[in-house]
Amino acid sequence: MNDHPPERKPADSDLRKLAELHDHSHMAEVISRIPDQIDIGLAEEFPRIQKGPFRQAIIAGMGGSALPVDVVLDAFCGKIRVPVRSLRHYNLPVEVDDSTLFIASSFSGTTEETLSAIQGFPKNAGNVVVVTGGGELSAIARERGYPLVRIPKEREPEGFQPRSAVGYFVVSFARILFEAGVMDDPRPDLAALPAFLREAPIRKEAEETAAWIKNRIPIVYTDEIHLSSVARVAKIKFNENSKRPAFFNALPEANHNEMIGFSKPLADFALIYLHDPDSHPKIRRRFDVMNKVFSKRQLNHVDFRMWNMPGATRVQRIFAALVFVDWCSYALALLDGIDPTPVDLVESFKQELEKPL
Incomplete structure (x- = not known):
């Protein structure tokens, strides 16, 4: 201007x-498939989720697994009935109890902050739902009897990154909140979205x-x-x-x-x-x-x-x-002549972080 x-x-x-x-890593294909992510997320079978009553909801996640929380809160602000917030930390807030819907989110299933936060819940806790593409978090969900919503990353090109899974995560979070009774039905808005984005x-x-x-x-x-x-x-x-x-x-x-x-x-x-x-x-x-x-x-x-x-x-x-x-x-x-997909600096940092002091 x-x-x-x-x-x-x-x-x-x-x-x-x-x-x-x-x-x-074919990021152009990944971006082009965001409307497909929404279609797939809406069509996927969903586990049975307890309908509260819940007084609040907390969605634990980091990086690309956490950003979609903010998208849901903005996009559906008029439909959400209770306070919903993200948790980007190792520890649960002290006010978490059975009336808190807790969603543990990790694309890889190995995010240490999210794995730490979920440890505070017992087996078969009716207020816990897991959203992940696999890894340890998926194993915890199966072992403890938590409802599990899978991110179907096998449908995407090799090298698919968490930050590119926004369609899957937004649909998953919105459907969970709806099924838990803390949000009005988001599906009509979501169903109209793919055609709009393609055009x-x-x-x-x-x-x-x-x-x-x-x-x-x-x-x-x-x-x-x-x-x-x-x-x-x-x-x-x-x-x-x-x-x-x-x-x-x-x-x-x-x-x-x-x-x-x-x-x-x-x-x-x-x-x-x-x-x-x-x-x-x-x-x-x-x-x-x-x-x-x-x-x-x-x-x-x-x-x-x-x-x-x-x-x-x-x-x-x-x-x-x-x-x-x-x-x-x-x-x-x-x-700039670079591959948009790899995040080598972050991976190097994680490797150093895992080394003993």
């Missing part, structure tokens, strides 16, 4: 060639945005409502897919503090505002005014771009934004 020459969109043939060179013109706009970002540090803004469900997830996708530092914040809060931090040109930033047309009108105005003020002050190390989230429903707009960021971060990785 600052004055700058239009970016040349990478030709489809160029990106295809780059994908052949660098997309060794929405998201990918090309995402690729254009990747070309616009170039070598700058991405910053993602949303309104406060979508801060955790969209902006935070977007930041993580740029970290893990594009292998770049990235940041996120919300308007109007950023206008009261973070904005001042751009006064010194310490780096070049690409600020992307993912705009929900249902946001308060002053949020959009704040973004426009921020861009105008930066231009007047010649803070040219920060460039601005807005993308309107398409969709007739809140669920559609949130998923459109998530798919947009997937394609954008994927294309940015290809343009």
Whole structure:
């Protein structure tokens, strides 16, 4: 939105060639299959889940197994009847009791924080549900008689990552909350989602945005409502897919503090505002005014771009934004000449962490 020459969109043939060179784990196929994840998740047989009554729900998970919690809380905020929150820690909160629905979530089934948290529950506890792709957590569920919802990662390409399983996790969490009686039926909204995502013109706009970002540090803004469900997830996708530092914040809060931090040109930033047309009108105005003020002050190390989230429903707009960021971060990785799937630094860290002191 600052004055700058239009970016040349990478030709489809160029990106295809780059994908052949660098997309060794077929992430493009994985992103394209997000609508299929939702269809599969809705069609899967579900275990019998106790219907409470529950006064709260806690979903334990880390990384890609935890992010979908925020998506569910945002997308279905009007349907959830009790407080629901995520647990990203080893220990259970002290207030957990039989009236707490506890969902243990781990894509791999080996997440040590989640394995630690579930240890506090006895066999056949009626308030525990497990969501996993296998591993030790799956074994615990079978041994202790907990309802088990499987993430069917065998349906996906080899190298399928937790961060790419958002469709499976969101459907699983939403169905569990519904079956447990703490949420109104999410299935009509979810059932309409795959067709919308297959038809929405998201990918090309995402690729254009990747070309616009170039070598700058991405910053993602949303309104406060979508801060955790969209902006935070977007930041993580740029970290893990594009292998770049990235940041996120919300308007109007950023206008009261973070904005001042751009006064010194310490780096070049690409600020992307993912705009929900249902946001308060002053949020959009704040973004426009921020861009105008930066231009007047010649803070040219920060460039601005807005993308309107398409969709007739809140669920559609949130998923459109998530798919947009997937394609954008994927294309940015290809343009940088790297494979978007591996997270070697994280794996090295885990290996070091497992070594004895």
